[in-house]
Amino acid sequence: MAEPAPPVTARIQLAHGGGGTLMQQLIDAELRRLYADPDQVLHDAARLSLPHGRLAFTTDSYVVQPLEFEGGDIGSLAVTGTANDLAMAGARPLVLSLGLILEEGLELAVLRRIVSSMVEAARHCGVTIVTGDTKVVERGKGDGAFLNTSGIGLLQVDDPIDPLAIAPGDQLLVSGDLGRHGVAILAARHGLDLQPPLASDCMPLWPAVEALLAAGVRLHCLRDLTRGGLASALQELAAPNALELQIKEACLPVAEPVRRTCELLGFDPLHLANEGRFLAVVPEADRQRALEVLGPAGGAWIGLVAAGPPRGRVLLRTPYGSERVLVPLSGELLPRIC
Numbered sequence: 001m002a003e004p005a006p007p008v009t010a011r012i013q014l015a016h017g018g019g020g021t022l023m024q025q026l027i028d029a030e031l032r033r034l035y036a037d038p039d040q041v042l043h044d045a046a047r048l049s050l051p052h053g054r055l056a057f058t059t060d061s062y063v064v065q066p067l068e069f070e071g072g073d074i075g076s077l078a079v080t081g082t083a084n085d086l087a088m089a090g091a092r093p094l095v096l097s098l099g100l101i102l103e104e105g106l107e108l109a110v111l112r113r114i115v116s117s118m119v120e121a122a123r124h125c126g127v128t129i130v131t132g133d134t135k136v137v138e139r140g141k142g143d144g145a146f147l148n149t150s151g152i153g154l155l156q157v158d159d160p161i162d163p164l165a166i167a168p169g170d171q172l173l174v175s176g177d178l179g180r181h182g183v184a185i186l187a188a189r190h191g192l193d194l195q196p197p198l199a200s201d202c203m204p205l206w207p208a209v210e211a212l213l214a215a216g217v218r219l220h221c222l223r224d225l226t227r228g229g230l231a232s233a234l235q236e237l238a239a240p241n242a243l244e245l246q247i248k249e250a251c252l253p254v255a256e257p258v259r260r261t262c263e264l265l266g267f268d269p270l271h272l273a274n275e276g277r278f279l280a281v282v283p284e285a286d287r288q289r290a291l292e293v294l295g296p297a298g299g300a301w302i303g304l305v306a307a308g309p310p311r312g313r314v315l316l317r318t319p320y321g322s323e324r325v326l327v328p329l330s331g332e333l334l335p336r337i338c
Contacts, residue, residue, distance in 0.1 A: 056089040101147075212294075246304055
């Protein structure tokens with residue numbers, strides 16, 4: 001089969017979204033390799049033969065700026081982020097859809113790198129991209145590229161993994177160090193020369209969740225620590241059941257480059273985004289077993305759950321013996337990070 005002709009320009013044009021020859025060339029030359037079978041006939045919907053069982057379904061949109069940064073790009077975020085949302089429900093990620101909104105003027109070289117990143121991320125996450133859509137907007141209206149991914153996963157648990165399952169006495173664990181992604185985006189956005197360079201923690205979470213389930217750990221709740229970081233995740237979990245989440249600040253794992261950057265700029269790593277870390281809430285009897293599973297990857301115990309006030313709260317215990325209530329931010333420390 002002859003190789004399809006590449007688009008005639010090195011940048012995205014409005015005509016690339018118009019449904020004509022240029023759009024077909026763009027799909028054939030740049031986007032078909034996203035599919036497991038590049039020669040499949042593209043249609044308005046994908047036909048799926050999925051394993052028998054209960055499914056989880058999620059969707060997310062990605063508007064990160066800059067599009068590329070140390071350790072990833074908007075493409076790896078879009079694939080990994082949606083696969084990770086499925087993992088947080090106890091579902092093995094299976095298939096994704098992909099919607100691209102491209103801005104007129106985007107360099108095709110950048111698009112190629114993003115597509116290559118998505119292909120690699122899909123392989124790492126064990127998912128297949130089965131359907132998609134592409135639109136082009138006028139110059140100045142799209143900030144390079146916006147992506148949307150929706151995903152379907154096969155649930156591997158009988159009991160729901162969600163905030164309503166959390167109970168007093170449960171233990172709080174994180175799967176790794178905090179704040180890497182937020183600092184990586186900050187460095188890329190403002191040209192900070194961090195030495196050594198700090199890469200985003202963007203990575204699939206299903207292998208760690210699968211290992212916990214295989215070890216017999218009862219997972220009451222899982223939450224990935226993306227926008228708003230660990231602080232937002234804790235506050236979202238405290239409220240539904242009127243719980244007090246008691247956190248020991250000395251136990252929070254923060255890499256030294258992240259700590260130094262936060263001290264220099266006045267940021268709190270608790271509020272910075274991660275793209276490859278999660279909070280696990282487990283019964284006290286399963287705490288040690290869970291730590292043994294997460295330990296090699298840097299997992300840590302950070303606190304426990306107690307009965308709280310009607311609206312719930314997060315209580316941070318400092319290394320100096322004092323306590324303070326961790327309150328939610330009114331906005332974002334760093335917008336456009338995922």
